[in-house]
């Protein structure tokens with residue numbers, strides 16, 4: 001009997017649908033916020049909570065900072081003002097890269113950033129933001145929300161007294177701005193490029209030199225020849241930084257950041273103290289932010305790509321398949337190294353890698369075929 005039950009049975013499935021009964025318990029389970037396993041609490045509607053949200057973005061930074069302010073508005077609206085969140089830009093409450101420790105200590109109840117910012121203390125956190133040749137935005141959502149990724153992420157942050165929730169994705173980024181052409185993999189030799197994280201390690205393997213520069217230093221670095229190339233985000237942010245005025249070649253694709261996942265981190269103690277309905281509101285608003293940030297990036301990047309295409313001195317170029325294949329091999333080696341950093345990284349890598357293999361088969365017979373057809 002158990003064998004029969006575990007096998008997909010089309011007849012039973014459709015019969016169930018016809019009577020509207022099938023998988024109702026499943027549907028209820030799927031709709032319930034993951035961590036709001038009901039602790040029965042009496043809701044005191046007169047009690048208000050005033051929270052602080054520390055972010056890694058400059059105040060009102062396009063898309064990312066703006067999104068955090070929007071989320072605070074949604075939460076205020078949905079809770080009838082019972083949960084009131086003040087959003088702080090990086091440097092306003094604490095420096096941007098201290099957000100993790102600030103939320104951990106409870107000095108802010110929540111924070112917004114990207115997990116790879118904490119790579120120095122938790123190398124495996126990078127799997128939950130972006131690794132080169134990793135997952136795109138929709139694949140990342142699928143891994144995190146529907147294929148076990150978020151459970152691993154929760155386990156990782158549990159030891160720090162934090163709860164992560166997926167909270168946005170940049171979508172595919174661009175390959176960066178170059179002041180010379182990249183025709184073969186050898187053209188990376190000696191190239192000084194602003195390229196953080198595992199992407200920088202890939203560049204090193206290709207013979208280049210990653211240079212660590214904060215966002216505000218990239219323009220001057222490129223202009224003065226301190227660096228030969230720089231990656232930032234995509235057309236919207238890159239255009240507003242003015243890179244088209246000082247670099248000739250804008251390369252695609254952003255192999256190093258195919259879809260960088262952003263995170264909301266919550267102080268677990270503070271989150272647990274909230275009544276069930278407010279916890280559900282926080283969870284739901286965060287997933288709305290997860291969706292909004294990606295949609296805003298896609299809309300704005302497509303609009304600003306046109307502006308860049310209209311710039312007479314900029315050439316939009318594509319890395320050759322040979323270059324991408326070489327970089328991919330270097331990336332596999334760099335990610336292997338990351339996977340070996342500790343036993344948790346290995347477990348995360350195994351889950352990530354097996355999902356990547358599985359979903360790339362699906363992409364090959366679906367979207368890849370479609371895009372291939374319409375381009376030919």
Ligand code: CA
Pocket residue numbers: 173231232233257
């Ligand atoms: Ca980037």
